Amino acid sequence: MSVNMRRLNAVTTRAEQRRQTEMRILQAARELFGEHGFDRTTVRMVASRAGSDAGLVMRYFGSKEQLFAQAAAIPVEGPIEGSPLQIAEQLTAALSEKLTAEPAAALAALRAMFSHPEAAEEVRKAMTAQQRQVAEQLPGEDALVRSGVIGALTLGLVISRHLVKLDGLDAGAEELMAIAGPLIEELVAGP
Amino acid sequence: MSVNMRRLNAVTTRAEQRRQTEMRILQAARELFGEHGFDRTTVRMVASRAGSDAGLVMRYFGSKEQLFAQAAAIPVEGPIEGSPLQIAEQLTAALSEKLTAEPAAALAALRAMFSHPEAAEEVRKAMTAQQRQVAEQLPGEDALVRSGVIGALTLGLVISRHLVKLDGLDAGAEELMAIAGPLIEELVAGP
DNA sequence: AGTTTCAGTCTACAGTTGTTGACTGAAACC
DNA sequence: GGTTTCAGTCAACAACTGTAGACTGAAACT
Numbered sequence: 001m002s003v004n005m006r007r008l009n010a011v012t013t014r015a016e017q018r019r020q021t022e023m024r025i026l027q028a029a030r031e032l033f034g035e036h037g038f039d040r041t042t043v044r045m046v047a048s049r050a051g052s053d054a055g056l057v058m059r060y061f062g063s064k065e066q067l068f069a070q071a072a073a074i075p076v077e078g079p080i081e082g083s084p085l086q087i088a089e090q091l092t093a094a095l096s097e098k099l100t101a102e103p104a105a106a107l108a109a110l111r112a113m114f115s116h117p118e119a120a121e122e123v124r125k126a127m128t129a130q131q132r133q134v135a136e137q138l139p140g141e142d143a144l145v146r147s148g149v150i151g152a153l154t155l156g157l158v159i160s161r162h163l164v165k166l167d168g169l170d171a172g173a174e175e176l177m178a179i180a181g182p183l184i185e186e187l188v189a190g191p
Numbered sequence: 192m193s194v195n196m197r198r199l200n201a202v203t204t205r206a207e208q209r210r211q212t213e214m215r216i217l218q219a220a221r222e223l224f225g226e227h228g229f230d231r232t233t234v235r236m237v238a239s240r241a242g243s244d245a246g247l248v249m250r251y252f253g254s255k256e257q258l259f260a261q262a263a264a265i266p267v268e269g270p271i272e273g274s275p276l277q278i279a280e281q282l283t284a285a286l287s288e289k290l291t292a293e294p295a296a297a298l299a300a301l302r303a304m305f306s307h308p309e310a311a312e313e314v315r316k317a318m319t320a321q322q323r324q325v326a327e328q329l330p331g332e333d334a335l336v337r338s339g340v341i342g343a344l345t346l347g348l349v350i351s352r353h354l355v356k357l358d359g360l361d362a363g364a365e366e367l368m369a370i371a372g373p374l375i376e377e378l379v380a381g382p
Numbered sequence: 383a384g385t386t387t388c389a390g391t392c393t394a395c396a397g398t399t400g401t402t403g404a405c406t407g408a409a410a411c412c
Numbered sequence: 413g414g415t416t417t418c419a420g421t422c423a424a425c426a427a428c429t430g431t432a433g434a435c436t437g438a439a440a441c442t
Contacts (some may be wrong), residue, residue, distance in 0.1 A: 013410095014419070018418090021420085036306075037230075037306040039228075042398080043400065043401085044400095055401080055420085055421075055423095056419075056420060056421080059419090063401080064399095064400065064401090113354070114301065114354070115228035115229075115230060115231055115306050120354070127355060131358060135359070142366065144358060145370060149348070149367075149374075152347035152348045152352075152357065155347045155350060155355070156342075156345070156346045156348065156351075157340070159343070160339065160343035163304075163305065164314065164346070165315065166322065167323065167339060168326070168338065169343060175333065176336065176340070179336060180340060183377070187370070187374075204439090204440095205387090205438090205439055212390085233428085233429065233430085234430065235430095244392085246391075246431080247391080254431080255430065255431090
């Protein structure tokens with residue numbers, strides 16, 4: 001009982017304290033990058049919201065770029081496969097989730113895409129990968145174009161709802177899906 | 192013949208020289224704002240590409256903000272009206288034009304929208320106005336939502352094509368319209 | 383011809399930013 | 413108990429930015 005034993009009244013050990021601080025910084029970064037984009041978010045702002053210090057942010061994450069990379073990492077989406085009908089179901093389910101989910105992290109990546117070339121490239125890669133995979137399983141000559149339109153529709157809906165806050169798109173997710181769902185089915189089925 | 196007569200060998204008068212310089216600056220601003228967004232574009236970059244000087248840009252346009260406002264002004268779109276069939280036609284025509292047109296100015300506005308709050312508000316206003324106007328003429332209970340989805344689809348297509356450069360969306364505008372057109376018709380018609 | 387205007391250039395300033403390094407105190411170890 | 417480690421703080425720097433103002437020379441006017 002030599003190591004790690006002095007945790008009697010100390011509520012948090014040192015390693016855990018650090019982990020918590022890192023998480024607070026990362027969360028603050030996600031929020032701020034999502035609200036103001038990469039360029040308008042300063043390291044000092046992040047540190048301040050996290051109740052921390054700019055120097056510490058640098059030490060823990062290396063640079064603002066690396067902090068951003070961790071904060072706005074695009075979650076990898078599972079493969080979409082099956083019969084056209086199943087594909088349509090999975091696509092609408094994915095869209096529904098994107099419209100419902102807490103938008104902080106996704107917004108950070110989307111915002112950055114418009115001012116931060118590397119982020120744009122990453123979004124492009126993520127979208128292209130999924131789009132290609134879907135296209136392979138769609139019937140028809142213009143499968144790639146149609147799956148591209150599906151991606152565009154998804155992107156447009158997410159941006160219009162969470163970023164532009166367009167009138168009407170603040171409707172319930174079910175109502176939106178009732179309208180967007182058939183469009184996706186139609187795009188999956190082809191002409 | 193006292194005024195404006197010394198234009199013998201002088202290829203350009205002074206007033207015209209100035210107008211040309213202003214135009215060069217404005218064009219350079221459009222290009223650079225479109226390529227790099229508002230924050231990543233510096234007044235010096237604009238001046239340099241225009242073969243001019245940063246101080247001069249300030250004197251002519253007042254501030255970087257005002258320069259941007261002029262460079263990225265959103266072109267006012269004509270009203271859309273008529274029978275649902277005519278509306279669908281006008282909407283598809285508008286989309287087709289947005290997919291074909293030179294994207295510099297539009298990109299500047301779009302890029303800025305995600306990092307520049309005032310620009311975001313302006314885009315929101317422009318989109319909302321058109322969307323409301325369209326919604327008024329659509330049948331059905333959920334007209335506003337459907338016209339919102341039309342806006343989202345349009346936005347998503349423009350962004351995916353010009354900014355993300357998504358695979359498949361680099362197809363000819365006709366091919367794209369052959370796919371997107373029916374979707375718009377369906378959204379206009381309602382359930 | 384002499385004076386005024388003004389397009390264009392150059393220099394400087396004040397504020398902000400990312401980033402670094404020295405310092406401090408308490409927890410972790412022997 | 414004494415030493416080491418390390419999370420957290422503070423102050424400073426170098427680069428860059430928007431912006432202002434003084435200056436220059438030639439065109440425009442009388």
